[in-house]
Amino acid sequence: MDSRLYRGLMIVALWMISQFAWSQNVVYFGNEVGMTSMTNAKIQRVFTGKETLWKNGKTVVICLPGTKSAKAQEVYTKVYNKSVKEVQKFWLSLVFQGRAKSPVFFDSEQEMVDYVKRTPGAIGVFTADKKSLIPSGQLITVVN
Amino acid sequence: MKKIIFASGLLVQSIWGWSQSDRNIDLKLYGHMQYNLDKFDQDQNSYFSLGEQDFFVTAKLTDRISFLGETVVKYDAATAAKFAPSIERAQMKWDYYGNHSIIMGKIHTPVNTWNDEYHHGRLFFPSIDRPLFFNTMVPVHTSGVSFRGQYLGKLNFGYDVVIGNGISSTDVYDSSTNKAVMLGMHIRPDEYTRIGASYYNDYMPTNKPGVHSGHASYNSGYEGALNFELYSLSIKRFTDQYEFMSETGYGVNTTDSLGKAENFSSFNYLGVKVKDVNTVYAVADFMHISDNDLHAAPGKQLKTAIGYKYEFSETCNVKFQVERTISNDSHLSHHGDLHVERYDFKFQLAYGF
Numbered sequence: 001m002d003s004r005l006y007r008g009l010m011i012v013a014l015w016m017i018s019q020f021a022w023s024q025n026v027v028y029f030g031n032e033v034g035m036t037s038m039t040n041a042k043i044q045r046v047f048t049g050k051e052t053l054w055k056n057g058k059t060v061v062i063c064l065p066g067t068k069s070a071k072a073q074e075v076y077t078k079v080y081n082k083s084v085k086e087v088q089k090f091w092l093s094l095v096f097q098g099r100a101k102s103p104v105f106f107d108s109e110q111e112m113v114d115y116v117k118r119t120p121g122a123i124g125v126f127t128a129d130k131k132s133l134i135p136s137g138q139l140i141t142v143v144n
Numbered sequence: 145m146k147k148i149i150f151a152s153g154l155l156v157q158s159i160w161g162w163s164q165s166d167r168n169i170d171l172k173l174y175g176h177m178q179y180n181l182d183k184f185d186q187d188q189n190s191y192f193s194l195g196e197q198d199f200f201v202t203a204k205l206t207d208r209i210s211f212l213g214e215t216v217v218k219y220d221a222a223t224a225a226k227f228a229p230s231i232e233r234a235q236m237k238w239d240y241y242g243n244h245s246i247i248m249g250k251i252h253t254p255v256n257t258w259n260d261e262y263h264h265g266r267l268f269f270p271s272i273d274r275p276l277f278f279n280t281m282v283p284v285h286t287s288g289v290s291f292r293g294q295y296l297g298k299l300n301f302g303y304d305v306v307i308g309n310g311i312s313s314t315d316v317y318d319s320s321t322n323k324a325v326m327l328g329m330h331i332r333p334d335e336y337t338r339i340g341a342s343y344y345n346d347y348m349p350t351n352k353p354g355v356h357s358g359h360a361s362y363n364s365g366y367e368g369a370l371n372f373e374l375y376s377l378s379i380k381r382f383t384d385q386y387e388f389m390s391e392t393g394y395g396v397n398t399t400d401s402l403g404k405a406e407n408f409s410s411f412n413y414l415g416v417k418v419k420d421v422n423t424v425y426a427v428a429d430f431m432h433i434s435d436n437d438l439h440a441a442p443g444k445q446l447k448t449a450i451g452y453k454y455e456f457s458e459t460c461n462v463k464f465q466v467e468r469t470i471s472n473d474s475h476l477s478h479h480g481d482l483h484v485e486r487y488d489f490k491f492q493l494a495y496g497f
Binding site: 048051096101102 | 170172202207210212233235239242245247267268457458459
């Protein structure tokens with residue numbers, strides 16, 4: 001009886017750990033961004049508005065989950081290590097300065113995928129559990 | 145009047161509709177409202193005021209060409225309605241290579257961090273008012289061409305080279321053939337810090353205050369030639385725990401009649417953040433305009449203040465500020481009063497959405 005309970009608890013714990021680890025991962029994808037892999041540092045520069053043009057000459061268009069998206073906080077924590085409010089404040093300020101174009105915000109992953117598909121230079125990010133939505137050839141691998 | 149309101153409504157609606165469908169245009173509104181209680185000698189005033197209402201629009205015209213406009217509707221005693229629109233920024237930007245761009249139009253002269261980042265958005269101001277020298281020494285706007293680079297290299301180096309109409313010009317005309325020049329550079333060694341320096345020069349064959357020389361122009365009556373120079377140094381570090389900002393200006397205004405007038409100003413701000421949404425801050429702001437200056441009003445002014453900011457959200461905050469201002473010249477005092485010492489309590493509600 002004890003060993004069955006113990007095994008059950010172990011399974012539940014492993015499932016929770018796997019869910020937690022899964023939720024901490026995000027995937028990046030882009031359309032005509034000129035590369036299929038990026039370093040963490042490059043990703044950081046891109047998603048903080050420090051890159052205007054890709055090396056292939058296309059304009060950088062950042063796609064993020066909108067505030068109504070259920071996964072916004074997860075993605076923002078992973079990408080910016082900030083709250084939704086802090087990220088929104090950051091972009092409001094940067095756009096007001098005239099130093100970057102506003103990201104495009106989406107309430108659903110499918111909308112983001114569709115937008116990236118028809119926008120050369122666009123780069124998007126969402127949680128890894130929706131990875132299957134990304135069209136082939138658009139996934140960007142992050143390397144350290 | 146009804147036609148104007150109707151047409152404005154249609155315009156806003158159509159822009160809003162376009163922005164929703166094509167995502168090419170982004171329209172935002174920033175603004176503030178304020179309450180002031182001030183006391184100097186025997187006088188005491190208590191009043192609410194409607195602050196600037198700032199219509200901010202950005203648009204992507206092509207992949208590399210974009211537009212940014214900032215039009216402010218603000219109090220103007222000279223008009224019948226007592227409010228008038230003012231175009232504060234209207235600029236076309238061409239991203240021609242990497243992080244380098246060329247901007248043409250009316251810009252906020254990037255002589256320091258405050259003028260380059262906060263513009264008319266009270267939502268972003270760390271304290272209630274701009275530094276004092278914005279009224280006397282800072283050439284707030286330039287209509288012309290700007291060459292800009294940003295986030296270059298490991299230190300995120302940035303440069304601005306601006307050539308445009310001088311201080312005495314209007315938004316549509318400059319009687320002088322020589323142009324004002326500004327050279328500025330800055331670094332952002334980390335995400336919290338910006339350090340910058342700049343030099344601005346404008347030779348005015350005929351000295352006169354213009355719409356670009358601060359938002360409280362002063363007419364000295366001198367109409368001879370004047371060489372206006374401003375050296376600026378900005379240090380800003382805003383972390384999750386504390387905020388520090390220092391804006392220093394050293395100005396040299398040279399005339400044949402009274403020689404070099406050396407002016408100095410230093411604005412210092414220190415804030416401590418408590419639990420993300422609260423900031424307790426202090427301000428020390430000093431300005432000295434030399435007695436032989438023929439462009440700005442001579443005098444000294446020192447403002448010290450303590451304040452508190454609460455952020456309801458990224459789109460709305462309130463600030464409370466208590467300040468003491470000592471000045472030895474009537475022209476530098478608020479509302480042109482003749483008093484040398486005054487106390488103010490200010491409350492400001494700022495928003496943007």
